[in-house]
Amino acid sequence: MPQSGHSPARKPVPNPSGVHFLASHSIAESLISFCSPGPADLVVDFGAGFGAITAPLARTGARVIAVERDPAFVRKLSKRVSQHPNVRVVTADARSFPLPRKDFLVVANIPYSISTALLRRLLTPKVTALRRAALIVEWGFAKRLTTSVPRTKELAWWAGRFDLSLERRVPARCFRPAPTVDSAQLNIRRRAGLGRSAERALWALLETAYRAPARSVRATVAELTGRKPHRALKSCGIDPAAPAGSVSPRQWATLAIALDGNSQPSER
Numbered sequence: 001m002p003q004s005g006h007s008p009a010r011k012p013v014p015n016p017s018g019v020h021f022l023a024s025h026s027i028a029e030s031l032i033s034f035c036s037p038g039p040a041d042l043v044v045d046f047g048a049g050f051g052a053i054t055a056p057l058a059r060t061g062a063r064v065i066a067v068e069r070d071p072a073f074v075r076k077l078s079k080r081v082s083q084h085p086n087v088r089v090v091t092a093d094a095r096s097f098p099l100p101r102k103d104f105l106v107v108a109n110i111p112y113s114i115s116t117a118l119l120r121r122l123l124t125p126k127v128t129a130l131r132r133a134a135l136i137v138e139w140g141f142a143k144r145l146t147t148s149v150p151r152t153k154e155l156a157w158w159a160g161r162f163d164l165s166l167e168r169r170v171p172a173r174c175f176r177p178a179p180t181v182d183s184a185q186l187n188i189r190r191r192a193g194l195g196r197s198a199e200r201a202l203w204a205l206l207e208t209a210y211r212a213p214a215r216s217v218r219a220t221v222a223e224l225t226g227r228k229p230h231r232a233l234k235s236c237g238i239d240p241a242a243p244a245g246s247v248s249p250r251q252w253a254t255l256a257i258a259l260d261g262n263s264q265p266s267e268r
């Protein structure tokens with residue numbers, strides 16, 4: 001749009017690396033507070049940059065792994081956190097860095113370009129040790145992820161096993177230099193009560209439902225279990241006549257737990 005004579009064109013801020021660093025302590029604190037790490041925890045900061053998140057994480061006493069691809073950033077960050085023996089700075093690509101096998105947390109301001117790849121690594125595998133994550137992602141991406149009924153089976157799988165919630169909008173002015181779009185704090189918390197066999201049940205329910213989303217939930221579940229599921233559906237607050245494609249991942253998870261019969265739906 002042409003600039004009017006009264007408002008001079010704003011000078012673009014030079015940003016040779018294309019990186020948008022977090023410049024808000026309160027946002028960093030908000031991310032950390034959702035995961036509330038302590039000395040017994042392991043936290044990974046993906047795309048650690050100069051440490052806007054790594055530095056306050058270091059002070060929590062948790063074991064911190066800061067993963068950063070750019071060796072120049074790694075050198076600077078390593079100096080910054082050299083007084084903190086609980087922090088390990090690693091030069092690596094977040095898309096291939098081996099994830100911890102034991103319970104871990106993630107707090108990170110990740111590049112928009114790798115958001116999907118990273119979430120796929122964290123949330124898709126049937127066996128994952130992720131407990132909680134607080135991430136800064138692009139606003140529109142966070143909206144798609146937290147919609148009540150996801151359009152794809154993959155998103156439903158993520159949202160069935162993890163509670164995904166949009167904590168807050170993070171305005172572009174919270175970064176240096178400011179990006180062109182706003183971001184969001186996306187909170188991720190593993191649902192408790194979903195044991196291995198309930199997860200298998202959830203996977204089977206989602207596969208069947210997303211194959212024929214217009215079919216009723218009653219027919220979808222009957223095909224899988226060979227039983228009339230009326231009572232189980234009612235107890236989970238699901239209308240048996242509703243189309244399978246209208247059921248939320250949280251409801252599918254509750255139903256999977258009920259059908260599995262071994263565990264109670266709850267969250268930690």
Ligand SMILES: C[S@@+](CC[C@H](N)C(=O)[O-])C[C@H]1O[C@@H](n2cnc3c(N)ncnc32)[C@H](O)[C@@H]1O
Nearest residue numbers: 020021022047048049052068069070093094109
């Ligand atoms: C949005 S900046 C965030 C930096 C820092 N965490 C902050 O909040 O200021 C993303 C960082 O991720 C790094 N990065 C980009 N792609 C990466 C990848 N595939 N693996 C690891 N780090 C990556 C960039 O070099 C940059 O430092």
